[in-house]
Amino acid sequence: MGSDVEEASTLTTTRQASCRCGQLSAECSGDPVRISVCHCLVCKRRTGSAFGAQARFAANQVEVSGTSRSWIRTADSGNTVTYHFCPECGSTVHYSGERFAGFTIVPMGAFADPDFPAPRHSIYETRKSAWVELPGDEVEHLPHM
Amino acid sequence: MTIRTASCRCGQLKATATGEPERVSVCHCLACQQRSGSAFAVQARWSADQVHIEGQSKSWVRSADSGHTVIYHFCPDCGSTVHYTGGNFPDLIAIPVGAFADPDFPHPRVSVWERRKHPWVHIPGDDVEHSR
Numbered sequence: 001m002g003s004d005v006e007e008a009s010t011l012t013t014t015r016q017a018s019c020r021c022g023q024l025s026a027e028c029s030g031d032p033v034r035i036s037v038c039h040c041l042v043c044k045r046r047t048g049s050a051f052g053a054q055a056r057f058a059a060n061q062v063e064v065s066g067t068s069r070s071w072i073r074t075a076d077s078g079n080t081v082t083y084h085f086c087p088e089c090g091s092t093v094h095y096s097g098e099r100f101a102g103f104t105i106v107p108m109g110a111f112a113d114p115d116f117p118a119p120r121h122s123i124y125e126t127r128k129s130a131w132v133e134l135p136g137d138e139v140e141h142l143p144h145m
Numbered sequence: 146m147t148i149r150t151a152s153c154r155c156g157q158l159k160a161t162a163t164g165e166p167e168r169v170s171v172c173h174c175l176a177c178q179q180r181s182g183s184a185f186a187v188q189a190r191w192s193a194d195q196v197h198i199e200g201q202s203k204s205w206v207r208s209a210d211s212g213h214t215v216i217y218h219f220c221p222d223c224g225s226t227v228h229y230t231g232g233n234f235p236d237l238i239a240i241p242v243g244a245f246a247d248p249d250f251p252h253p254r255v256s257v258w259e260r261r262k263h264p265w266v267h268i269p270g271d272d273v274e275h276s277r
Contacts, residue, residue: 014146020176021205037184041246042154043243044220044242045153045243045246046154046182046224046225047183048187048188048241049184049239049243051183052183053184083223086204086224089180089217090205090220092224097163107181109179109181109182109184110178110179110182110183114263118265129249129250129252131273132267133268135267136265
């Protein structure tokens with residue numbers, strides 16, 4: 001049994017993210033290079049939640065299908081981030097930015113998987129809502145970026 | 146009377162709520178995870194007459210497992226959902242709390258669908274009702 005587990009772990013994991021109506025999807029091969037939570041006010045507005053939770057992949061790990069509309073935000077740093085959302089249901093399914101050249105970022109909720117790997121970074125905690133906690137010794141907590 | 150304004154990221158769609166919300170809740174269900182893109186959603190409900198909407202929105206209708214339909218209104222330019230109604234609260238308007246961009250917004254007292262909760266998320270507090 002142990003050897004079966006080892007064999008399975010060497011296979012490439014493929015995960016499917018999609019919008020709520022299902023027409024826009026992102027198939028992600030392999031594990032993300034970074035998983036983080038961001039409490040900034042922009043992530044709150046994008047998600048409508050207390051924070052954004054997202055996984056970063058190399059762009060060539062992600063295959064997008066479906067129709068999307070894009071919205072471009074210029075961050076305080078001057079860098080732009082381009083978000084791609086479903087024009088039918090509004091869900092953002094992937095985004096990329098000048099700061100993350102060569103990477104595609106997928107909102108974790110789009111995987112609809114409570115067993116998705118946990119975030120290791122929690123940023124913009126100066127904007128964190130006091131009623132939510134992200135415990136775990138392995139989580140890096142930063143006041144800003 | 147407290148007045149709070151929620152908006153999408155680009156700012157063209159707004160919802161202004163007067164008075165305190167009737168309910169603030171967290172939902173961990175898979176549909177809320179997909180809507181928000183986050184690990185869970187958090188939303189506040191007001192009577193419809195306490196909420197004033199401005200701006201253009203596009204709607205998306207979902208039929209819940211219960212058979213209820215919920216109508217979500219999002220900004221066609223940036224995608225943010227700013228208000229929704231229906232389900233088991235036909236006379237109320239729900240607003241995603243993140244749209245207020247206020248870390249000090251009143252905290253949720255209810256956390257539902259915890260069977261779908263990501264294990265790394267904790268919603269502590271003696272006054273929070275948890276249900277699976």
